[in-house]
Amino acid sequence: MGVREADDLCRVAGALVMKARTLLADHAAVQAQALQAVDTLRRHTVRDDLAQMPVTRLKDVTGGRLRTGALERSGITTVLQVHDMSAYRLQELPGVGAQTAKQIKAAADQIEEAARQLASVKIERHDWMSEALVVALKRLLDAGTELPFHVRAAHDVNTTFTPLLKAAHPARSRWRLLTASRRRRLEARRAVETLDALLDGAAQVGSEFPQVITDLLRPPSSGDEAWADFEYRSSDYYSLLADLAGERVTEGVLPDDVLARVNAQPLDDAYRRVSLRGYQSFGARFALAQKRVMIGDEMGLGKSIEAIAALAHLASEGATHFLVVCPASVVVNWVREIETRSTLRAQKIHGNRREAALDEWMKEGGVAVVTLDGLHRLTPTSRVAMLVVDEAHYVKNPATKRAKAVAAWCGAVGRVLFLTGTPMENRVEEFRVLVGHLDPALEISQAGPQAFRKSVASAYLRRNQEDVLHELPDRVEADEWVEFSGDDLDAYRQAVADRHFPRMRRAAFASPATSAKLKRLTELVEDAEANGLKVIVFSYFKDVLTAVGETVGTPYRLSGDIDPDERQRIVDDFSATPGHAVLLSQIVAGGIGLNLQAASVVIICEPQLKPSTETQAIARAHRMGQTRKVQVHRLLAVDSVDQRLLEILAAKTRSFDEYARRSDLAESSPAAVDISEQNLAEKIIEEEQRRLLG
Template sequence: MSPERGVKAARETIRQAERLLDSARALLAGHAEAEQAVRSALAPLTAALAREQLAAMPVARLKEVADGGLRTAALERAGYSDVGRVHAASLYELRSISGIGATSASQLKLAAQRLAEAADESAAVRLDVEQQDAGSTALVRALGRLVAAGPELARARQVASGIEEELPRLLAAARPAGSRLRGLFTGRERKGEAAEAVRGLGEWLARSEAEETPLLLTQAATDLLRVHSSDAEAWIDYELRAPEYYGVLSEVVGRTAGPAATDGHLPTELADRVRAQPLDDRHRRVSLRGYQEFGARFALAQRRVIIGDEMGLGKTIQAIAALAHLKADGGTHFMVVCPASVMINWAREIERRSTLKAFLIHGPDRLRHLEEWRRAGDVAVVSVSGLHNLEPGSEAPAMLVVDEAHYVKNPEARRSRAVADWIRRSGHVLFLTGTPMENRVNEFRNLVGHLQPELVERLRGRDVVIGSAEFRRLVAPAYLRRNQEDVLAELPDLIEIDEWEEFSATDHEAYREAVAAGHLMPMRRAAYASPEGSAKLRRLTELVAEAQENNRKVVVFSYFRTVLAAVAERLNGRAVVIGPIDGGVSSARRQELVDEFTALDGPAVLLSQIEAGGVGLNIQAASVVIICEPQIKPTLERQAVARSHRMGQTRTVQVHRLLTVEGVDAAMVRMLAGKDRLFAAYARRSALAETTPEALDVSETVLARRIVEEEQLRLGLVPGQAGPDLTKRY
């Protein structure tokens, strides 16, 4: 190549590199500007919340943060009843108060400032679609720019940062090679360095072209320029994608849950090891919250674990993030085992949140899909009940995910044995469950036994005499749990209301007959036996009418099909009713019903059996939850409520429990309190266990017998011959 052509080629390489650098800088500048817009919109909202906190603090709180002793009596006599007033006052105003000198005034201002800083740091802004004031709207619109850029923005920024870090140095070294005039005044060694730099730029450009970096940067920068055309459009987009908005908000302000909450209060050494675990996002198409990243890293670092996060925290997303990492690390085949009712939801989420393809091994096409999965790889989605029919091939899943893993807590059950077979041939195993233990700690121990048998040996015989804190410490290598209140500060309020009703005459007659027969289930649904005179149905109708007036959607849960039928009959002509979702409805149809309910413009009512709709389905469209009767398993109710009160909910959620003042409802509420305490102490983060699990356990059969006997005695009825009926759902 002639010197002239060499200079021209070098000049063109330099120009292309400069254009690439300009694109990278434009993206980084656009992102920084978008983030600053969020901070500017957030600042007045945070300041207002901090002022509210200070106004609610009595001046006595100043003593807690002062370096020395402070006397606040003079402040209170002068009318300074809260910290907010002290913080707003000037030093001159404080010194003017009788009994407060210059030193005391300075100490008071310093203490108030410390509390103000703490209030500002802890203030968590909640966006409420029902309170679309100017400040909140400005924040929604600012966040919308970053949300619209999508999950590719993070990768584009990472690439742009690498370009910004490397290319300026190479360009400075290469420029003499692109100018004949500069070349005349450049020494031989410098010319060699310039030629080497040009080669380096060429390699950068070739790699960028192969990876489509220019397109990535241009698209991301363009996306950052998009703004909502109106305030209404901004709020609609927020309501549809609330989790993305809050995820971006937490990234911008860097105000996430503290490390202890994020890591589920694991021992420090274990938490540090988990944080050091890499997490590749090349095949992921969703941004993660801090606690979700930690959960995915935990699954990868510990290899065989349970993530027992409370409902609504995105366990599915954490599993998909782990699958995407293993895909990038060379994994080819993966398997998700879940209840049939949520198979479609899993397939949707996998293909929406990652580049992986999902194969439904279910229904008439199961064998064809199985062969496709074996040939192509990625994720097989199999039902818990159908897993034992799956003939093992040569594939060894890089990760086995078992959703609602409490279904395999009985090691003797066929589905548990099938899961155990696949565990043995899988590299990583991840159990997901919001309810790892319902009645007995040993059920939870059985789950751990599937994964890390050595832990079970350490626990055997000890967990009945140690407290919950020590129990959680021992199972930490295999168990991670976080609760909503610890990591989702932005989640709308959950308002729980017990609606106590008196039996009507017809209710009471049906109830006495059920008690005399000695059957628990008829006792539980007796309040609906005569719909015309049902006190509970009257109250339910009032609640639905109120929800309609406020343009809210309602989900009604009951254990019994007959109760749902009575509700449907009562609401006929009064509301748009979808469902019911019950055990006889296929998984595909369940999702269709939820989609139909969600898509409806305006108020509506979704009816569901609590076991069929309380697991797996996301019903954020509903902000009013009505539970027709107390449940024998407290976890059923928690799961059902979490279908609506979860990440993505944008409205305050009201939960109404329909209860009767006397009879089975009151007895169940009282007796089930012990079961709930057991769960809280051992499955949730807690240090309140003061007794043994066995002392707190109330099994279903024992509870049924006890309630029936108590009610027969209370009503002076002769016990019937039949035993407690725990099976009928009609």
């Protein structure tokens, strides 16, 4: 290559480097504004914490050796007061010497440092510090989901091309080539050749740098605009915030060797379009490092994002085919999540185009999404790099067709990821079945909770909302007890006499004109309307929802017989409605897989036969992305099947909390937690017949 060509090449490469440096500088400046807002909010949070700490906590830092009586006699009652004072000022207090003042000040500073390390940044509406943070985060989010990719590309261009341009400098002038040493001339020619080989690809990536710079330099949004955007996609804000602020990662209970493998596992994000929370990154790396696992994170923590992150990583390593198996109700949601959160192509193997979509997926690859009941139509193949089974508790019965199909696929695929928020609904044996699909050879200890936990730790990871979503708004639960109206009581008595358990459960709505439950529900909806809040009403029974709909008048209704595409459209329309709206949903239809965080009031018309059913339903609203306090109202009739159900099911709820919630499963007597629906109905009918009919 001649001198002129080399000079032209270096000039183009130099211009590209300048664009990359400009992008990096502008990104750093916008990011610095967000970090400054984070620091301001965190310091305020820490000061609030220290203001609540009694000065006696200083003793904890010094092993009880420090005396605080002199401080308290001088009116110093909190750690914050001590932290704000200098050692010299402390020394002026009666009874505090120079050495003691230094110890007191050091203890207060140590507590402040610990509080700062542990402080979670929580965004509060109508707070000026939170508003500054939301505005700063919006500038980064508005630059697009590809911003991290462009920043990395700019960094690569800068670090790769800068030394090459320096080495190529002599090749840009005949005089420099003549006066350069033989070694420098050789280095220059090699650098020019390398630049020539790299420039086309880098220039293609760099062609987007100017638009990214323009997006970053847009004027900040107003506070109102930023808050409106935060309401719409708050989970994106908190994911970005977690990246900036440094999130504590809850690792669950894992053996040291497993933890070491997970921490050493890389996670490539070239095919991913979403930032991960720290715990989500850990979950994805856990799935990759251990290969065949179950993630039992509580509902609302983004298990699907963890799965997509794992798929994207495998795609970056050259894998081409993936399979997601899920209930029919969430097929559309999975397709949208995959295409929104990654650059992977999703194929819906469901509906009229099933065969054509299957052929296309087999030829071109991507992520096939198939229903649990449709999986048996697909022939297991080792071409699939990872099998993801969502709502995996649906395959807990090994005798069912869906469980057999999943087992066959588990046998053919090397990497398997089960996702479920309820790994155990009725008995511990269900958990054993799920783990058995992953590793039939895994020996589960029966020697108590600790031994059980260790034996399953290599295949099971569980995190709860309170452990990782420190910003999640509170959930307020209220039991709304009412008495039967005369007509409803007559209907209830007749249902008891007929031993008709379903009619007993919905008797409180038998006469809508006089129903006490419906009256209370109407009051709750009217209160939500006055406050501009969205409401979800859950019931197991369609006729109950019909009665509610005729009373409150709403176009938004979900039931199990609605097509998944239509179901998602209804949810989207409900979420997009400004202000107040009411969504009616069968609890088995809306309680699984759908994101309903637009609503902050949840009304449950009757107790459910499985505690997990209600938990899942509530988690549709009280999940990552929720920005408002969630109100949960349970409509209950005194001296009825409602009361009997709550009493009997309390033991099942305690069992789930004890065994599954903490990744601390233990062998238990089946009688302690296993109550079939049929036995439950018969038990309650007999009790109510004795009470009402003698």
